[in-house]
Amino acid sequence: MSAAALALPRRNTAARRRAQRRRRLLILGLMSPWIVGFGVFFGYPLVYSAYLSFTHYDLLSSPRWIGTANYDFMLHGDPNVGPAVRNTLWIIAVMVPLQVILACSIAMLVARARRGVGIYRTLFYLPALTPPVAATLGFLFLLNPSTGPVNTILGWFGITGPLWFDSPSWSKPSLVLLGLWGVGNTMVIFLAAIVDVPRHLLESAELDGAGWWRRLRWVTLPSISPVILFAVLVGVIDGLQYFTQAYVASSIAGAGTANAGDSTVTLGYPENSTLMYPVLLYQQGFRYFNMGYAAALSIVLFGAALIVTIAILRAARRFVHYQGAART
Amino acid sequence: MRTLLGSTVALAATVGLTACGGSSGSNSSGSPASAAQADNGKPVTITFWSGYTSREKGVFDSVLKDFTAAHPNIKVKSVGGINDDKIVQAIRGGNGPDVALSFQTDYLGNYCGAGAWIDLKPYIERDKVDLSQLPAPVRAFSEFNGKRCAMPALADVYGLYYNKKLFRQAGITSPPKTTSELTADAKKLTQRNPDGSLKVVGFNPTFGWYEMVHAHAAPSFGAKWTDASGKSILGTDPGWARMLRWQKALVDYYGFDNLQRFKARAGDEWTASNAFETGKVAMNIDGEYRTAFISKEHPELDYGTAPMPVDDAHPELYGSGYVVGNTLGIPRTSKHQAQAWELIRYLSTDPGALTKLSNGLKNVPTTTTSLADPALKANPQFKTFLKIFTNPNTSTTPITIIGAANQELFQTFLQKWQSGHVTNLEDGLKNVDKEIEAQMANATAGQAP
Numbered sequence: 001m002s003a004a005a006l007a008l009p010r011r012n013t014a015a016r017r018r019a020q021r022r023r024r025l026l027i028l029g030l031m032s033p034w035i036v037g038f039g040v041f042f043g044y045p046l047v048y049s050a051y052l053s054f055t056h057y058d059l060l061s062s063p064r065w066i067g068t069a070n071y072d073f074m075l076h077g078d079p080n081v082g083p084a085v086r087n088t089l090w091i092i093a094v095m096v097p098l099q100v101i102l103a104c105s106i107a108m109l110v111a112r113a114r115r116g117v118g119i120y121r122t123l124f125y126l127p128a129l130t131p132p133v134a135a136t137l138g139f140l141f142l143l144n145p146s147t148g149p150v151n152t153i154l155g156w157f158g159i160t161g162p163l164w165f166d167s168p169s170w171s172k173p174s175l176v177l178l179g180l181w182g183v184g185n186t187m188v189i190f191l192a193a194i195v196d197v198p199r200h201l202l203e204s205a206e207l208d209g210a211g212w213w214r215r216l217r218w219v220t221l222p223s224i225s226p227v228i229l230f231a232v233l234v235g236v237i238d239g240l241q242y243f244t245q246a247y248v249a250s251s252i253a254g255a256g257t258a259n260a261g262d263s264t265v266t267l268g269y270p271e272n273s274t275l276m277y278p279v280l281l282y283q284q285g286f287r288y289f290n291m292g293y294a295a296a297l298s299i300v301l302f303g304a305a306l307i308v309t310i311a312i313l314r315a316a317r318r319f320v321h322y323q324g325a326a327r328t
Numbered sequence: 329m330r331t332l333l334g335s336t337v338a339l340a341a342t343v344g345l346t347a348c349g350g351s352s353g354s355n356s357s358g359s360p361a362s363a364a365q366a367d368n369g370k371p372v373t374i375t376f377w378s379g380y381t382s383r384e385k386g387v388f389d390s391v392l393k394d395f396t397a398a399h400p401n402i403k404v405k406s407v408g409g410i411n412d413d414k415i416v417q418a419i420r421g422g423n424g425p426d427v428a429l430s431f432q433t434d435y436l437g438n439y440c441g442a443g444a445w446i447d448l449k450p451y452i453e454r455d456k457v458d459l460s461q462l463p464a465p466v467r468a469f470s471e472f473n474g475k476r477c478a479m480p481a482l483a484d485v486y487g488l489y490y491n492k493k494l495f496r497q498a499g500i501t502s503p504p505k506t507t508s509e510l511t512a513d514a515k516k517l518t519q520r521n522p523d524g525s526l527k528v529v530g531f532n533p534t535f536g537w538y539e540m541v542h543a544h545a546a547p548s549f550g551a552k553w554t555d556a557s558g559k560s561i562l563g564t565d566p567g568w569a570r571m572l573r574w575q576k577a578l579v580d581y582y583g584f585d586n587l588q589r590f591k592a593r594a595g596d597e598w599t600a601s602n603a604f605e606t607g608k609v610a611m612n613i614d615g616e617y618r619t620a621f622i623s624k625e626h627p628e629l630d631y632g633t634a635p636m637p638v639d640d641a642h643p644e645l646y647g648s649g650y651v652v653g654n655t656l657g658i659p660r661t662s663k664h665q666a667q668a669w670e671l672i673r674y675l676s677t678d679p680g681a682l683t684k685l686s687n688g689l690k691n692v693p694t695t696t697t698s699l700a701d702p703a704l705k706a707n708p709q710f711k712t713f714l715k716i717f718t719n720p721n722t723s724t725t726p727i728t729i730i731g732a733a734n735q736e737l738f739q740t741f742l743q744k745w746q747s748g749h750v751t752n753l754e755d756g757l758k759n760v761d762k763e764i765e766a767q768m769a770n771a772t773a774g775q776a777p
Contacts, residue, residue, distance in 0.1 A: 056773055058729075059416055060442035066774035073773075077766035079737070079759075146593035166588050168747070254536060255597075266536075267736075271743045286413070288733040289438045293770060 046302070052295035059291050070296035078293075083272045084280040090172055091276065092239035095179045100231045103183040104224075107190035121191065128184030136248040139178045140165060165253035168273035175245055175274065186231050193224040198323075225320040233312055240305050243278040250274045277301060359454045363402065366666035373403040374426035374664050374671065377410040377418075387688030391681050395674050402667045415659070419444050424659035426668040429481065433469045433725070434732040436655055440472035441729050445657030448476050451669045457677060461695040463717065465651045465724040472727045479676035482691035483653035484615040485713040485722070486544045488637065492630040494528065494610040503611075503634035505646050507548065507574045510611070510637040514578060517610035526582065526590045529603075531611040533578040534587045535742045538597045538604075539614050542742055543735065544650045545571060547723045548638045553734070554726050560765055562738060563758030570639055572745060572753060579746050600625040616713035620690035633712040635719075648721035649713075653694060692717050730771050734764045 028035075053070055055063035074081055110120045127135070142148050143164035151161030162170045201219050210218070221228070247267065254269030267283050268275030275283075281301070285294030366372075380388050385408040392404045407425070412435045418424040428445070430436070439445040452459065459467060462480060470480040490503050498517050504510040514530030521527045535542055546553075551567030554560055562568050579587065594608060595601020598621075604612040605626045613636060622629050638645040656675060658668045674681055682698035685691070687705045692713055698704065699714055706714060716722055728734055741750070741760045750756045 056771065056775075058438055058442050058771075060419060060438060060444040064774050069770065069773040073766065073770040077770060079763045079766075144592050146589045163585065163588050163592075166592060168749075266739070268740060269743070271747065271749065272740050283736075287434075287736075288731045288767070288771075289442075290730070290771060 049295045049298055052292050053299045054296075055292040056290070057292040057295070058289040060289075063292060066292070070293045073293060074296060074300065080268075080272065080275060080280050080283075081297075083268075084275050084277045087172065087273065087275055088240060088242065088277040091175065091242050092236055094172070095176045096232060096235035096239055098176065099179060099183050099186060099235055100228065102180055103186035103231065104190050104228070106183070106187045107194050108220075110187075110191055111194045121188065124187050125184035127182045130182065132182075132244040133248050135178060135182060136245045137252065139174065139181075140249060140252050143174055143177075165249050165274075166270055168271040171249070171253075171270060171273045175249065178245055186235075189227055189231070190224065193227040194220065197223040222321045223323065225316075226322055229312070229316045229320045233309060236308055236312065237305055240301060240308070241278055242276045243282065246274040246276045246279050247282070250279075360450045360669075361666045362454075363399065363666045363670040367664065369401065371401045371403065372664050372667055373405055374662075374667050375405045375407065376427045376429070376671065377407050377415060377425040378429035379410055379431045380408045380429075384689055387685065390688070391675070391684050392671075394681065394684070395671060398674070399667075399670055402670060404671060416444070419659045419661055422661050424661040426658065426662040426664050427671050428657055428659055430478075430655050430657070433652055433655060433727055436470070436478060437472045437727045437729045438731060439657055440475050440477040440727075444660055445477040446660050446662075446665065448479065448658070448669065448672070451673075452476065455673065457673065461677070461697055463651075463694075463696065463722070464720075465722055466653065466694050469652055469724045469727065470655050472729075478655035478657040479672050480694040481654050481656050481675045482682070482685055482689065483651050483694050483717065484617060485692050485717045486539065486613055486615050486636065486650040487712055487716050488611060488634045489604055489614050489618060490611045490632050490634065491604070491607060491609075492632055494607065498610075503632060504637040506640045506643065507637050508640050511574070511578050511581075514611065515581065518582070524586075526586050528607070529582070529587075529590060529609050531578070532587060532590070532603075532609055533575045533582075534584075534591065535575070535739070535746055537587070537591055538602075538612065540612075542571075542738060543725050544613055545575075545636065547648050547650050547721060548636045548645060550639065550642050550645055550721070558726075560734060560761040560768075562764075563754060563761045567639070568757060569753055570641070572742075572757075574639075576746060584747050604631075605629060616692055616710060617690050619707065619709045631709065633709040635712065635716050645721050647716065648719040648723070649716040651692075651717060651722050651724050653691075728768070730764075730767050733767045737763045737767065 052063055054065060054067060056066050056069075057063040106124050110117060110124065113120055130138070142150050145151055145161065145163045145166055148161075148164070150164075154161040164170050164174045197220050201223070202215055205215050205219050250267050250269040254266030267279050267287075277297070278301070281294050281297045284290040284297065376392065378385070378388060385406070388408075389406050392406055396403055410428075412430055412432065415424065415428045415430065416435070416438075430439075451457075459476075462470075466480045466483055470476070470478045488503060494517055495501070495503075498513075500513050500516060504513045510531060514533075517528065517530030518526065519528040532538075532540060534540060546567070549567040549571040551571055552561060552565045582590075594603040595606060600606075602618075602621070602625075603609040604614065604618075605622055607629075619633070622631065635647045636649055638648070656672045658665050658672065662668050675685075676682075677695060679693075679695065679698045679701050680703075682693035682695060683701045683703050686693040686698070687703075690710065693699060693701075693704065696718070699718065725735065738760050741756060744750050745753070745756065
């Protein structure tokens with residue numbers, strides 16, 4: 001074999017490698033905005049939070065390694081973890097199903113309207129445009145136990161209205177009312193899905209003598225099942241992260257419950273009934289200078305969100321029907 | 329490396345001014361550089377952060393102007409509307425002010441403990457600042473674990489406000505001195521609407537009502553937060569249980585729900601609709617600053633002030649009260665620490681500055697010298713608070729490394745207590761102690777003993 005014959009394939013291999021490297025660089029280059037964004041805003045904070053969860057970190061001095069002490073405190077020492085987990089689960093268990101049912105029902109009614117669909121859609125969607133803080137302040141006014149319109153109207157009928165945000169039994173139901181008022185986003189998605197339900201399926205079911213319930217149960221619901229899954233998933237994740245409304249409601253309703261340092265933050269008011277898990281996380285991290293422990297709480301929350309999401313997605317395989325795809 | 333670097337920075341800030349002097353430097357004897365020596369005597373501008381806004385900031389700025397007149401080489405840039413979160417963030421970012429004024433003492437344990445505010449001891453020793461001119465509770469709320477990283481500037485003192493017109497109508501001639509007298513007077517002064525709701529409340533005992541908070545009422549019962557070792561003693565100090573039983577009895581007289589509904593329709597504490605100012609509450613616990621609000625918003629109000637009534641079992645406590653105040657510190661990131669100290673010394677010890685601030689802001693000046701200043705303008709209602717301030721039994725809340733966690737854990741328990749959701753008071757209080765101790769243990773985990 002001549003030297004030239006030997007050199008040719010080597011050149012070819014080298015050229016191929018160069019081309020491959022160029023292609024990889026091009027792919028990396030095109031992906032780099034996402035990689036940088038993901039790394040800086042998600043990857044790094046996640047890894048750093050995981051590290052911080054094994055430290056005591058007061059925000060002002062360097063983190064101090066304390067092993068699993070934060071996780072021990074979470075399981076055995078912190079009296080607020082129990083109420084925070086229970087409150088969060090309560091919100092998820094009560095608010096998410098009600099939101100999905102209400103959003104779906106409103107969407108069905110709006111879809112059936114013969115005239116003015118656009119007006120109804122806008123009317124039901126409008127509350128969703130209100131920023132959460134403003135919406136909560138509005139509900140604090142509406143549900144004021146003494147001067148609020150709701151209790152005033154109840155009073156006309158001889159009913160003494162509850163203390164709403166000032167009562168440990170009514171504070172979470174009040175938050176649920178607030179949540180239901182703002183279902184516009186989900187309602188619009190449901191509406192789009194319901195309008196998309198194949199007419200021929202509904203008509204053939206009707207010809208077969210199916211009543212409205214059977215049409216709903218066997219045609220409409222399976223057709224919109226991906227949207228139901230989406231609404232449930234997003235609702236559960238939002239429930240796990242439920243913060244703003246609980247923070248504002250407890251701070252404003254409990255205003256005046258100042259502590260000695262004249263700070264008026266009253267998270268969890270009344271009686272820890274609105275102390276959601278993320279509120280506890282905030283309280284520990286930013287009020288008690290316990291960022292290491294807050295990081296441990298956030299890691300557990302991340303784990304819980306991941307597990308719940310996977311569980312819902314797995315369970316959904318049996319119920320969710322994607323049009324055009326085989327049922328799995 | 330990062331940890332090592334961070335520790336080094338923190339250590340440098342904590343240990344002393346030879347290390348943290350920045351451009352201020354130090355002289356050959358090792359004591360911190362004076363403002364005249366620092367920066368080779370060149371004029372500098374230092375930044376001062378406070379929470380003051382509008383009129384109050386104007387009062388403070390006029391005192392800062394006086395300071396610059398007396399220290400021509402130090403110009404002060406005053407920034408208002410700052411809270412502690414911003415101070416913490418700025419220190420973390422390395423761009424904090426040269427002098428920070430904090431409105432609340434919750435953060436002091438962290439500022440001092442983490443070395444975020446430098447230790448002022450070398451300066452205090454160098455300038456022979458007499459700390460005994462600060463009453464004991466004032467010294468207590470401006471240091472942490474014996475470390476003086478802050479100086480006080482103005483205090484808030486709490487006492488009893490009473491409506492003289494309502495007193496006359498009820499046939500009461502003088503303010504109550506004991507809690508049983510307070511209860512009796514409160515009942516006489518209370519008026520109900522035909523539907524049973526509360527029209528005028530004699531004294532609202534609900535924790536969470538304006539300034540009626542556990543800490544403000546504690547000195548009246550001699551209730552202590554911690555023992556000598558710093559351990560929480562809410563369950564073992566008898567003062568707390570006595571205070572809570574007295575308070576609950578009065579809450580039950582009104583009915584907790586009635587009081588909650590009353591609170592829900594009462595005017596905002598910080599507006600002219602304040603329920604005491606509008607005669608909806610006959611007696612109220614409040615700070616000395618309320619006198620300024622009343623003279624501005626309701627000059628027609630016929631009212632008096634007195635020390636808080638005390639536990640019947642401890643009449644000797646009468647005259648005392650609760651005190652807390654502002655603290656001034658030098659963030660470790662300051663590049664002009666010598667000049668910053670000059671400003672802190674001026675604001676916290678200069679009698680003229682304190683008197684001017686007190687007259688303008690209607691807060692209690694924090695040194696005994698300024699209390700005796702004839703230029704201090706004090707009407708009879710304000711004078712009550714000056715007396716409470718110097719009472720030997722007047723006290724404050726201890727500064728902790730866990731911020732306000734101890735108070736907030738207690739506060740949650742108190743919400744349950746007053747609504748009737750606590751079955752065994754003593755056990756409940758002991759449980760709060762355990763919760764506070766657990767939080768403390770978590771905060772100090774891994775620390776060298």
